[in-house]
Amino acid sequence: MSRLVVISNRIADPRKTASGGLAVALGQALEASGGMWFGWSGKVVEDGTPGEGDLHVQTAGKVQLATVDLSREDHDSYYLGYSNGVLWPVFHYRLDLADFDSGYIAGYRRVNQMFANKLKGLLRPDDIIWVHDYHLIPLAAELRAMGCQQRMGFFLHIPLPPPLMLAAVPEHDWLMRSLFAYDLVGFQSEADVSHFARYVNTETPADILGEHEFRAFGKTLRARAFPIGIDVDEFIGLGEGRESQEMFGQMREEYSRRRLLLGVERLDYSKGLPQRLKAFRQLLQAYPENLGSATLIQIAAPSRESVDAYAALRQELESLCGAINGNYGELDWMPVRYIHRNVARKRLPGLYRAAAVALVTPLRDGMNLVAKEFIAAQDPDDPGVLVLSRFAGAAEQMKDALLVNPYDTTRTAETMQRALQMPREERQRRHQALLKGIREQDVHWWRESFLAALAAVPEA
Ligand SMILES: O=P(O)(O)OC[C@H]1O[C@H](O[C@H]2O[C@H](CO)[C@@H](O)[C@H](O)[C@H]2O)[C@H](O)[C@@H](O)[C@@H]1O
Numbered sequence: 001m002s003r004l005v006v007i008s009n010r011i012a013d014p015r016k017t018a019s020g021g022l023a024v025a026l027g028q029a030l031e032a033s034g035g036m037w038f039g040w041s042g043k044v045v046e047d048g049t050p051g052e053g054d055l056h057v058q059t060a061g062k063v064q065l066a067t068v069d070l071s072r073e074d075h076d077s078y079y080l081g082y083s084n085g086v087l088w089p090v091f092h093y094r095l096d097l098a099d100f101d102s103g104y105i106a107g108y109r110r111v112n113q114m115f116a117n118k119l120k121g122l123l124r125p126d127d128i129i130w131v132h133d134y135h136l137i138p139l140a141a142e143l144r145a146m147g148c149q150q151r152m153g154f155f156l157h158i159p160l161p162p163p164l165m166l167a168a169v170p171e172h173d174w175l176m177r178s179l180f181a182y183d184l185v186g187f188q189s190e191a192d193v194s195h196f197a198r199y200v201n202t203e204t205p206a207d208i209l210g211e212h213e214f215r216a217f218g219k220t221l222r223a224r225a226f227p228i229g230i231d232v233d234e235f236i237g238l239g240e241g242r243e244s245q246e247m248f249g250q251m252r253e254e255y256s257r258r259r260l261l262l263g264v265e266r267l268d269y270s271k272g273l274p275q276r277l278k279a280f281r282q283l284l285q286a287y288p289e290n291l292g293s294a295t296l297i298q299i300a301a302p303s304r305e306s307v308d309a310y311a312a313l314r315q316e317l318e319s320l321c322g323a324i325n326g327n328y329g330e331l332d333w334m335p336v337r338y339i340h341r342n343v344a345r346k347r348l349p350g351l352y353r354a355a356a357v358a359l360v361t362p363l364r365d366g367m368n369l370v371a372k373e374f375i376a377a378q379d380p381d382d383p384g385v386l387v388l389s390r391f392a393g394a395a396e397q398m399k400d401a402l403l404v405n406p407y408d409t410t411r412t413a414e415t416m417q418r419a420l421q422m423p424r425e426e427r428q429r430r431h432q433a434l435l436k437g438i439r440e441q442d443v444h445w446w447r448e449s450f451l452a453a454l455a456a457v458p459e460a
Pocket residue numbers: 010019020021022023025133157158228303304365366367368369
């Protein structure tokens with residue numbers, strides 16, 4: 001049987017709990033199949049030589065972990081600069097936040113070449129190669145240039161913007177052309193697939209062979225949506241653990257007389273945090289019965305702090321939270337509890353279960369696994385309500401959530417109020433439908449359907 005080789009920038013020991021949707025999902029997918037996981041070690045070598053990094057190989061259960069260190073220069077240009085300063089903002093529709101520094105692209109190419117070089121020596125001829133995310137778009141093209149002929153698939157965890165927006169990336173031609181080195185490209189949503197098809201149609205010399213099949217640059221490529229899911233039973237199991245139960249008990253006691261609204265994410269401008277806080281402020285103002293009761297716990301885990309846009313967002317949030325608490329808080333009640341720290345994933349189910357309402361209101365998001373985890377963690381008899389942005393990839397599947405436009409402050413506040421007042425029977429009905437959906441398209445379905453589609457690609 002062929003071995004699965006997964007490559008992503010961020011990797012984590014699958015036996016430990018990780019944070020960040022990609023690492024969580026891939027850890028679970030690889031645990032199921034075994035194989036090799038290759039990526040950045042997380043270590044930055046201050047005086048390292050660009051394009052060079054030590055390779056470490058270790059075994060973690062059924063998975064072989066192969067990791068490479070990055071020099072400071074490579075980390076800053078490939079990870080912070082091009083991946084998170086150019087591709088992340090543009091792909092999340094934030095051209096205003098992109099830092100089109102022409103120096104970054106060299107680091108991006110260099111690290112992709114170095115990864116290809118290190119990986120080549122570890123590969124077997126019949127490996128199935130599955131590359132993940134925007135950091136590594138040109139990896140297959142680099143491997144092909146070195147003579148690798150294995151089947152290669154790519155999955156984009158973040159949205160693909162419409163063609164005109166994508167064209168703002170100075171190297172868009174090269175990036176999109178390099179996707180044609182893969183046999184199969186997966187996206188999170190149908191919207192992303194349609195953007196891809198339109199881009200290929202208008203910007204490349206490709207022949208569109210079918211709804212999901214494109215031929216250009218001497219290569220046929222398949223592109224389809226494979227929305228990522230969670231391991232529902234693993235998450236329910238986590239909820240039964242000591243840490244989660246303690247968290248639930250503590251929160252239930254503290255909020256027995258109050259209503260808890262909850263947000264959990266990395267501190268990222270794509271997640272719509274200032275807009276959410278403004279809508280929460282509007283909830284307090286427009287529906288004064290919530291004063292002294294409604295409390296928003298906002299977990300904002302530190303992320304990519306050396307990128308300027310992230311530091312600016314942190315300041316904006318701190319000032320908004322301070323203003324809301326200053327204006328509405330009482331001696332015995334603070335409306336916002338803002339926590340700028342990562343909360344261990346094993347404690348999250350208890351927190352989700354104690355909340356009456358989850359606010360998952362990104363301005364744009366590839367998928368958003370928190371929305372799915374929140375549903376998995378609920379008591380089916382007395383479930384909380386999910387308020388979900390229509391701009392999260394998850395909204396294509398989770399139609400029984402209360403969908404909102406996070407830019408519309410008044411209606412988002414109205415929806416928060418509706419969620420807080422929703423009768424139990426409606427909460428149960430919506431939860432049941434959502435749970436069914438996340439069970440049907442869970443992380444195992446995601447892995448199996450992508451790999452089956454990759455295996456079905458005819459030999460070139
Ligand atoms: O690795 P970091 O820079 O610390 O960032 C964490 C991850 O963020 C992004 O996650 C995405 O993948 C999730 C799972 O598919 C998806 O639900 C979410 O909408 C995406 O934002 C990023 O794409 C990953 O590469 C990062 O590891």
